[in-house]
Amino acid sequence: MNKKIQIEIENFLKKYKLVKYKKGQILVRPGDLFGKVILEKTGFARVYKATEDEREISWPILKPMWLYSLITAIGDKKNEYYVETVTAMEAWVVPVDEFLNFLETKKGILEEIYRSTILDLVDLTEKIEKLVLADAYTKVAILINELAINFGKKKGKEIIIDFNIPHRVLASITGLTRETVTLQILKMQKEGILHNQGREMVIKEIKKLDY
Secondary structure, eight states, X not given: OOHHHHHHHXXXXXXXXXXXXXXXXXXXXXXXXXXXXXXEEESOEEEEEEOTTSOEEEOSXXXXXXXHHHHHHHTTOBOXXXXXXXXOEEEEEEEHHHHHHHHHHSTTHXXXXXXXXXXXXXXXXXXXXXXXXXXXXXXXXXXXXXXXXXXXXXXXXXXXXXXXXXXXXXXXXXXXXXXXXXXXXXXXXHTTSEEEETTEEEESOGGGGOO
């Protein structure tokens, strides 16, 4: 997003208090009206559907709230998904009417929002394509690499993901079973690419996860 536009949006958000959510909190359920725009500051949530056979299928995007809430709120659609925090999360929450009024008063912001949203949708499409075509090992590697890029903390040559993500959540994002995800992570551990340290994941060879 254009830096000037980003600063204007950040200044607008300062009027609103940060809302704190606990890990595992369900923010929205299917059928709920979603009349707000959410922008994550820390942590992340997932957007997912539950199938008839009780499987969960998540969007393959790690910071979905801005894109998802914008599309749903502006489109005035009933929500069809669950939204659940994967970690503790802080976010700005803006009533959709107030956000739309803000867009109307600032020249160029609406166009930039649309441009940014389209780019996000293109990126989402490319990620889905990668995850559909890749084998199980590569799917898990792609996801862990994205987690490291978005949330990892560098410590020397290592990257630390300092929160625990259940393998069932990784499975729902990659389209694999929980058991398959666990097997791929065990392979990476044997190859010396990563290891667990308590509830943290320590990545030693980030380049080997870049596909």
